[in-house]
Amino acid sequence: xxxxxxxxxxxxxxxxxxxxxxxxxxxxxxxxxxxxxxxxxxxxxxxxxxxxxxxxxxxxxxxxxxxxxxxxxxxxxxxxxxxxxxxxxxxxxxxxxxxxxxxxxxxxxxxxxxxxxxxxxxxxxxxxxxxxxxxxxxxxxxxxxxxxxxxxxxxxxxxxxxxxxxxxxxxxxxxxxxxxxxxxxxxxxxxxxxxxxxxxxxxxxxxxxxxxxxxxxxxxxxxxxxxxxxxxxxxxxxxxxxxxxxxxxxxxxxxxxxxxxxxxxxxxxxxxxxxxxxxxxxxxxxxxxxxxxxxxxxxxxxxxxxxxxxxxxxxxxxxxxxxxxxxxxxxxxxxxxxxxxxxxxxxxxxxxxxxxxxxxxxxxxxxxxxxxxxxxxxxxxxxxxxxxxxxxxxxxxxxxxxxxxxxxxxxxxxxxxxxxxxxxxxxxxxxxxxxxxxxxxxxxxxxxxxxxxxxxxxxxxxxxx
Amino acid sequence: xxxxxxxxxxxxxxxxxxxxxxxxxxxxxxxxxxxxxxxxxxxxxxxxxxxxxxxxxxxxxxxxxxxxxxxxxxxxxxxxxxxxxxxxxxxxxxxxxxxxxxxxxxxxxxxxxxxxxxxxxxxxxxxxxxxxxxxxxxxxxxxxxxxxxxxxxxxxxxxxxxxxxxxxxxxxxxxxxxxxxxxxxxxxxxxxxxxxxxxxxxxxxxxxxxxxxxxxxxxxxxxxxxxxxxxxxxxxxxxxxxxxxxxxxxxxxxxxxxxxxxxxxxxxxxxxxxxxxxxxxxxxxxxxxxxxxxxxxxxxxxxxxxxxxxxxxxxxxxxxxxxxxxxxxxxxxxxxxxxxxxxxxxxxxxxxxxxxxxxxxxxxxxxxxxxxxxxxxxxxxxxxxxxxxxxxxxxxxxxxxxxxxxxxxxxxxxxxxxxxxxxxxxxxxxxxxxxxxxxxxxxxxxxxxxxxxxxxxxxxxxxxxxxxxxxxxxxxxxxxxxxxxxxxxxxxxxxxxxxxxxxxx
Numbered sequence: 001x002x003x004x005x006x007x008x009x010x011x012x013x014x015x016x017x018x019x020x021x022x023x024x025x026x027x028x029x030x031x032x033x034x035x036x037x038x039x040x041x042x043x044x045x046x047x048x049x050x051x052x053x054x055x056x057x058x059x060x061x062x063x064x065x066x067x068x069x070x071x072x073x074x075x076x077x078x079x080x081x082x083x084x085x086x087x088x089x090x091x092x093x094x095x096x097x098x099x100x101x102x103x104x105x106x107x108x109x110x111x112x113x114x115x116x117x118x119x120x121x122x123x124x125x126x127x128x129x130x131x132x133x134x135x136x137x138x139x140x141x142x143x144x145x146x147x148x149x150x151x152x153x154x155x156x157x158x159x160x161x162x163x164x165x166x167x168x169x170x171x172x173x174x175x176x177x178x179x180x181x182x183x184x185x186x187x188x189x190x191x192x193x194x195x196x197x198x199x200x201x202x203x204x205x206x207x208x209x210x211x212x213x214x215x216x217x218x219x220x221x222x223x224x225x226x227x228x229x230x231x232x233x234x235x236x237x238x239x240x241x242x243x244x245x246x247x248x249x250x251x252x253x254x255x256x257x258x259x260x261x262x263x264x265x266x267x268x269x270x271x272x273x274x275x276x277x278x279x280x281x282x283x284x285x286x287x288x289x290x291x292x293x294x295x296x297x298x299x300x301x302x303x304x305x306x307x308x309x310x311x312x313x314x315x316x317x318x319x320x321x322x323x324x325x326x327x328x329x330x331x332x333x334x335x336x337x338x339x340x341x342x343x344x345x346x347x348x349x350x351x352x353x354x355x356x357x358x359x360x361x362x363x364x365x366x367x368x369x370x371x372x373x374x375x376x377x378x379x380x381x382x383x384x385x386x387x388x389x390x391x392x393x394x395x396x397x398x399x400x401x402x403x404x405x406x407x408x409x410x411x412x413x414x415x416x417x418x419x420x421x422x423x424x425x426x427x428x429x430x431x432x433x434x435x436x437x438x439x440x441x442x443x444x445x446x447x448x449x450x451x452x453x454x455x456x457x458x459x460x461x462x463x464x465x
Numbered sequence: 466x467x468x469x470x471x472x473x474x475x476x477x478x479x480x481x482x483x484x485x486x487x488x489x490x491x492x493x494x495x496x497x498x499x500x501x502x503x504x505x506x507x508x509x510x511x512x513x514x515x516x517x518x519x520x521x522x523x524x525x526x527x528x529x530x531x532x533x534x535x536x537x538x539x540x541x542x543x544x545x546x547x548x549x550x551x552x553x554x555x556x557x558x559x560x561x562x563x564x565x566x567x568x569x570x571x572x573x574x575x576x577x578x579x580x581x582x583x584x585x586x587x588x589x590x591x592x593x594x595x596x597x598x599x600x601x602x603x604x605x606x607x608x609x610x611x612x613x614x615x616x617x618x619x620x621x622x623x624x625x626x627x628x629x630x631x632x633x634x635x636x637x638x639x640x641x642x643x644x645x646x647x648x649x650x651x652x653x654x655x656x657x658x659x660x661x662x663x664x665x666x667x668x669x670x671x672x673x674x675x676x677x678x679x680x681x682x683x684x685x686x687x688x689x690x691x692x693x694x695x696x697x698x699x700x701x702x703x704x705x706x707x708x709x710x711x712x713x714x715x716x717x718x719x720x721x722x723x724x725x726x727x728x729x730x731x732x733x734x735x736x737x738x739x740x741x742x743x744x745x746x747x748x749x750x751x752x753x754x755x756x757x758x759x760x761x762x763x764x765x766x767x768x769x770x771x772x773x774x775x776x777x778x779x780x781x782x783x784x785x786x787x788x789x790x791x792x793x794x795x796x797x798x799x800x801x802x803x804x805x806x807x808x809x810x811x812x813x814x815x816x817x818x819x820x821x822x823x824x825x826x827x828x829x830x831x832x833x834x835x836x837x838x839x840x841x842x843x844x845x846x847x848x849x850x851x852x853x854x855x856x857x858x859x860x861x862x863x864x865x866x867x868x869x870x871x872x873x874x875x876x877x878x879x880x881x882x883x884x885x886x887x888x889x890x891x892x893x894x895x896x897x898x899x900x901x902x903x904x905x906x907x908x909x910x911x912x913x914x915x916x917x918x919x920x921x922x923x924x925x926x927x928x929x930x931x932x933x934x935x936x937x938x939x940x941x942x943x944x945x946x947x948x949x950x951x952x953x954x955x956x957x958x959x960x961x962x963x964x965x966x967x968x969x970x
Contacts (some may be wrong), residue, residue, distance in 0.1 A: 332870060
């Protein structure tokens with residue numbers, strides 16, 4: 001009976017471990033299978049350690065600009081290994097925290113690699129190679145994703161990196177070429193630039209941060225360029241060849257091809273789901289564009305089998321995985337589940353300098369939807385707190401449906417916007433109209449006043465504009 | 466006016482006949498306020514808390530924990546401090562004798578009335594009638610007067626002829642206020658108005674209020690306070706019910722306050738064991754199964770069935786369809802459903818109180834699910850009308866919901882037949898106790914390979930022992946045996962599930 005569970009989850013990332021805690025809370029006998037480290041990529045090689053590194057970059061930036069506040073810092077010495085160690089210690093602390101939480105909620109953690117044997121049965125190959133079998137009424141796949149491979153570019157881990165190496169460099173390279181300017185690529189470009197590296201950013205789409213509102217991307221690109229980054233949009237790296245300690249990259253743009261010589265290349269052109277060696281084919285699990293196909297409660301076509309998070313489709317975000325994990329467990333436990341949040345309204349945060357945060361439709365998509373929309377924009381230059389912080393670059397943009405007053409989109413770029421986007425998320429979840437948001441009081445002096453002003457601006461009522 | 470009022474076993478559901486007092490939540494002699502929890506009452510289905518219908522002082526406890534009493538039976542007497550113990554004794558005695566309470570004899574004044582009013586028959590006319598002016602007394606000819614129904618009822622109760630009262634309403638309609646005025650004018654006194662005022666308390670709508678616009682906070686608060694959003698004003702933005710609206714209504718009903726702290730349990734002395742008071746669930750199991758064992762004469766029928774073919778069928782289905790994982794239990798449910806349809810005398814509930822047998826048209830089969838805290842029996846309804854696939858999916862969901870504690874009352878109420886499976890523990894055979902009002906239960910052992918004589922040879926076959934317990938009051942041995950024959954046939958010849966009629970006659 002010890003090998004039998006009500007719920008068994010494969011993958012201990014932010015989808016899997018959260019689902020396990022929820023199942024434990026509901027009194028279900030729960031097991032979590034994890035092959036390397038609890039917390040998954042998010043806690044160990046993603047969200048959290050990058051934020052620790054970016055914190056270091058911010059401190060560097062602040063020190064370099066401390067003179068205008070009267071501080072003479074002198075020459076700044078920097079050892080990247082110390083920053084890496086700091087970042088690793090933060091990850092370790094959180095991973096330990098997850099282990100504690102799982103124990104607290106009576107979740108059995110099984111170390112090893114899980115594989116479906118048949119409906120309701122899983123084999124776990126332990127680190128020692130031994131295999132053990134488990135049974136569960138409900139099996140949830142939460143195996144996540146990994147960096148996507150690009151043709152002509154073979155990440156060799158020494159010169160051509162993925163985010164693993166970028167988070168754990170032996171030394172700071174003099175130059176770095178980043179392929180892909182989504183959240184991961186843009187954050188590393190911003191980080192290494194702030195650490196003093198020559199950064200080149202190459203994006204296939206015609207704007208960096210291709211999922212973001214065009215005006216937001218334009219401001220970030222302008223700020224990146226001002227910081228000395230070289231940026232190519234509508235461009236592609238055809239090949240990357242290691243020559244001694246350098247990498248030759250063949251860059252193709254609209255103007256033709258050229259070769260760029262850099263110390264290191266970071267491949268950040270998207271991710272692909274971890275669907276291999278899970279036994280999916282034998283069970284006849286239906287797929288959709290490489291991801292496991294699920295309904296809005298995470299159910300696959302197979303009896304008692306579910307999938308959540310990155311492996312179940314975009315957007316590949318930790319908070320989306322956690323949301324789906326809780327939802328999936330509550331639904332299978334018979335709790336009422338509300339209508340699902342549309343993928344567009346899952347908040348997106350990018351920790352570049354300036355930061356980017358958004359939810360809902362971009363202005364272009366809102367206009368293309370054929371609705372009559374109202375747009376409000378308010379710049380940080382007119383916000384007292386932003387000026388006091390010396391961070392006047394940025395703005396807040398709101399999009400409302402002119403008829404219903406529904407919030408269609410919110411786009412923020414500037415200092416600390418990632419901490420503020422939840423305000424729009426709450427408003428949207430509670431189906432607030434622009435009218436009800438007008439009445440809310442935003443404290444002074446805060447950056448969030450720009451949110452209020454952008455809401456008012458959509459009705460032509462901004463007070464400081 | 467000092468009054469003795471009664472707290473009674475309420476009727477919480479159509480089928481509720483009696484209730485068992487589980488525990489008093491307030492002590493004799495203590496005052497309580499409207500809405501406060503008074504005591505826990507268990508029925509065969511639930512344990513519920515009796516809330517005070519009004520303010521009062523619990524003067525005399527008449528029922529002790531464990532007492533099972535019919536609906537309407539008096540649990541306790543409620544009266545002000547002025548009412549003397551002897552008056553209470555007399556009142557209690559009148560309840561026991563079943564006679565109309567001799568209020569006038571024991572206490573000329575103040576008057577004693579029982580409440581709620583509907584339980585006070587006309588014969589128990591209160592002494593308050595003395596206060597009605599003689600000029601008004603008489604009987605009202607209801608066809609001849611124009612009065613509100615409330616006024617009519619009060620007049621009848623007080624022995625007043627309404628034709629002697631003048632009405633102030635439209636077309637001279639007589640209201641309670643008119644009646645009151647007439648009594649006062651005639652030099653009498655009555656508390657009609659006070660009662661009317663009590664009656665005029667805020668509405669208690671019970672219809673679904675999910676359509677009423679309300680802020681999320683207001684909706685949650687209302688549900689916590691048992692307030693229907695229909696009854697609230699809507700002062701929030703966009704015409705929504707706001708938190709303030711719900712709180713206003715709650716204040717009006719006097720339910721916002723915290724209920725008084727429950728009495729602390731006496732500290733047990735250290736002993737060689739831990740004393741655990743039975744949980745409500747444990748108590749329910751204990752009382753129901755005790756009752757079953759005591760009242761229902763159980764007899765048992767045991768047979769062994771061959772699983773070779775039904776297991777082959779199961780494997781075939783499971784390997785052909787990713788979307789299904791049929792278990793032996795799912796197939797047993799289907800086989801039982803079919804056997805119940807073939808032997809409708811088995812598909813019954815026994816209503817002991819009315820001495821009737823309820824014969825059901827569908828096979829609503831309960832499945833015993835063991836949890837650390839006790840046993841649940843969620844019901845798979847209309848199993849006879851469902852495919853094995855549908856039974857499998859629903860049972861899977863039902864079992865998980867049972868474990869997660871998200872079953873609703875309707876998920877485990879009713880049923881005619883129960884299946885209890887201890888096969889996963891390796892139990893070969895056992896006897897189960899019937900879960901009333903069901904009349905039979907099937908105990909399923911472990912499927913295992915056994916040496917049997919098959920076509921003249923001793924061979925190993927996968928076999929299963931089934932033990933059926935029946936309530937002999939309503940199911941005879943031959944009926945149970947016929948059922949077991951049908952069940953065995955359904956299990957050993959599973960292809961019959963494809964062709965047999967799923968409905969009873």
